[in-house]
Amino acid sequence: MRRELLMPKLxxxxxxxxxxxxxxxxxxxxxxxxxxxxxxxDKVATEVPxxxxxxxxxxxxxxxxxxxxGAVIGYVDDGVAGSTSREAAAAAPAAAASAAPVAxxxxxxxxxxxxxxxxxxxLARRLAAQLAxxxxxxxxxxxxxxxxAADVRAAQAGQPRTVAAPPPAAxxxxxxxxxxxxxxxxxxxxxxxxRRLTQAKQQIPHFYLAAEAEVTKLMALRTxxxxxxxxxxxxxTHLLVAAVGRALxxxxxxxxxxxxxxxxxxxxxxxxxxxxxGRGLLVPVVPDVAGRSLEGVARATQELVDKARNGxxxxxxxSGGAISISNAxxxxxxxxxxxxxxxxxMILGVGSVRELFRPDxxxxxxxxxxxxxxxxxxxxxxxxxSGLKMLNAVIASLEKPLCLLT
Numbered sequence: 001m002r003r004e005l006l007m008p009k010l011x012x013x014x015x016x017x018x019x020x021x022x023x024x025x026x027x028x029x030x031x032x033x034x035x036x037x038x039x040x041x042d043k044v045a046t047e048v049p050x051x052x053x054x055x056x057x058x059x060x061x062x063x064x065x066x067x068x069x070g071a072v073i074g075y076v077d078d079g080v081a082g083s084t085s086r087e088a089a090a091a092a093p094a095a096a097a098s099a100a101p102v103a104x105x106x107x108x109x110x111x112x113x114x115x116x117x118x119x120x121x122x123l124a125r126r127l128a129a130q131l132a133x134x135x136x137x138x139x140x141x142x143x144x145x146x147x148x149a150a151d152v153r154a155a156q157a158g159q160p161r162t163v164a165a166p167p168p169a170a171x172x173x174x175x176x177x178x179x180x181x182x183x184x185x186x187x188x189x190x191x192x193x194x195r196r197l198t199q200a201k202q203q204i205p206h207f208y209l210a211a212e213a214e215v216t217k218l219m220a221l222r223t224x225x226x227x228x229x230x231x232x233x234x235x236x237t238h239l240l241v242a243a244v245g246r247a248l249x250x251x252x253x254x255x256x257x258x259x260x261x262x263x264x265x266x267x268x269x270x271x272x273x274x275x276x277x278g279r280g281l282l283v284p285v286v287p288d289v290a291g292r293s294l295e296g297v298a299r300a301t302q303e304l305v306d307k308a309r310n311g312x313x314x315x316x317x318x319s320g321g322a323i324s325i326s327n328a329x330x331x332x333x334x335x336x337x338x339x340x341x342x343x344x345x346m347i348l349g350v351g352s353v354r355e356l357f358r359p360d361x362x363x364x365x366x367x368x369x370x371x372x373x374x375x376x377x378x379x380x381x382x383x384x385x386s387g388l389k390m391l392n393a394v395i396a397s398l399e400k401p402l403c404l405l406t
Contacts, residue, residue: 002057005074007067010039010046016068020123023047024056037073040123054078063126120147131156190280196342204258204340205379209387212370213398215353219369221401231295237273237305237327238298240350240394242404244323245269245289245297247393254390255322257345258380272324272341273301275308282308283341285321294404322346329353335372345381346390349374371398 007017020040024030035047036056054076061073120128120135124147128135131152138155140147186194222234232238248255248269256265269290272283284304289297307313323346326338336349351372360366373395377387397403 001078001080003054003076003078004072005036005056005076007069007071007073008039008048009069016066018066018123019061019063019073020121021063021126022059026056026058029053029055036076038123040121050076052078064123121149123149124152127152193280197339200342201339206340206376207379207384207387208337208374208376209384209391210335210372210374211391211395212372213395214368215371215398216369218398218401219353225294232298232302234294234298235302236329236350236353237325238294238301239398239401239404240325240327240348241271241273241286241289241301242294242297243394243397244271244325244348245286245292246397246404247390248322249290250393251386251389254346254382254386256381257322257343258378263381266320266322270321272321272344272347273305274324274326274338274341274347275305277308277311282313282318283324284308284313284317285319285324287320319343323348325350329371335374337374338376340376340378345378346387347376348391348394349376 007019010017017039019037021038023035023037030036030050031053032051033049036050037048039046039048057075057077059074061067061071067073120138120140124138125135127133127149128138133152133156135147135152138147138151139145141151218239222236222239225231226233248271252265255269256263258264268288270285270287271289272285275282275284284307286297286301286304289300292300304313304317307317322344324341324344325348326336327350328336329350329352332352334351334354336351338347338349340347351374354370354372356368356370357365358368373391375387375391375394377390382390
């Protein structure tokens with residue numbers, strides 16, 4: 001029976017494909033599993049096999065044409081009913097006369113021993129056969145040196161394409177000195193950090209939420225408190241720790257982490273602080289933030305930061321808590337997208353305070369001081385809604401900082 005041969009849908013987003021190669025000539029018989037034609041989408045070529053025995057009767061689409069998914073590209077005889085395969089084969093030359101010419105499979109270049117491992121697209125192989133260009137003489141510009149059709153045309157024109165290859169050696173008199181490379185062994189802290197963060201990025205399904213906090217009032221409160229005798233000198237990090245601890249107290253259902261044994265919930269609102277200790281990144285955890293005054297949060301946080309920088313942290317001071325803060329604002333960055341600390345479910349990336357004009361309630365420009373925040377969250381514990389609740393709770397405390405004194 002004469003059947004239509006259709007352009008297949010090879011991916012969820014595929015709408016069209018290039019007919020890169022006819023692997024059979026009209027009149028040729030094929031078996032189930034034999035390749036009939038090749039479809040090329042972007043840089044991927046896919047050989048389309050036959051799902052039944054039969055004979056290729058007619059090709060309607062020439063090689064190189066773009067074809068919509070589901071369009072008829074040719075006809076086959078499946079031998080089930082109607083004309084027999086022998087009759088179909090006899091009729092094939094007449095059908096082939098009205099079809100666009102294609103290269104028979106026998107015309108494809110046969111790899112020689114020196115080129116048996118050259119990778120090339122089906123279209124490149126067909127074009128090489130038509131132009132009589134040996135693939136061994138073609139420099140491939142595709143991934144891993146894969147030869148594309150454009151490479152064959154360039155070789156035929158005598159203009160090799162540029163590929164990623166070592167530059168030619170310079171004359172001895174103009175030779176540049178060899179680049180000096182030094183390798184150093186990472187410290188145990190650096191090696192541990194690299195291993196744990198790699199594991200976290202690979203195994204924790206991160207998602208990110210970003211927003212700005214208007215911190216004009218927060219910075220004014222900090223200035224006022226820092227002017228008080230005997231009060232600890234507040235940094236922005238101290239205020240952030242207090243705000244995150246308050247958010248955890250308001251949203252206890254988010255104060256938890258994922259583990260292989262089950263979801264672990266914390267009774268205490270502990271907050272980690274990323275510290276660049278010179279020899280690596282350390283994350284001491286400030287305990288019971290929600291149970292402390294702002295002054296107490298500042299003192300406890302600064303004590304742990306100093307211990308981290310002096311190499312005096314104990315193992316128990318670097319574990320626990322559901323969230324950490326990574327403040328890179330002192331390095332002039334608008335947004336910071338961090339990696340969740342292993343064993344936790346959230347981390348808050350903090351950028352620099354920016355001054356900019358925004359329209360006020362009357363539409364007039366008003367100077368604002370904004371802080372860019374990015375919350376990275378573990379999707380096994382939080383979803384978008386709960387993550388936004390957490391981020392907005394932190395922002396609310398930063399924008400109305402007097403609540404941090406209660």
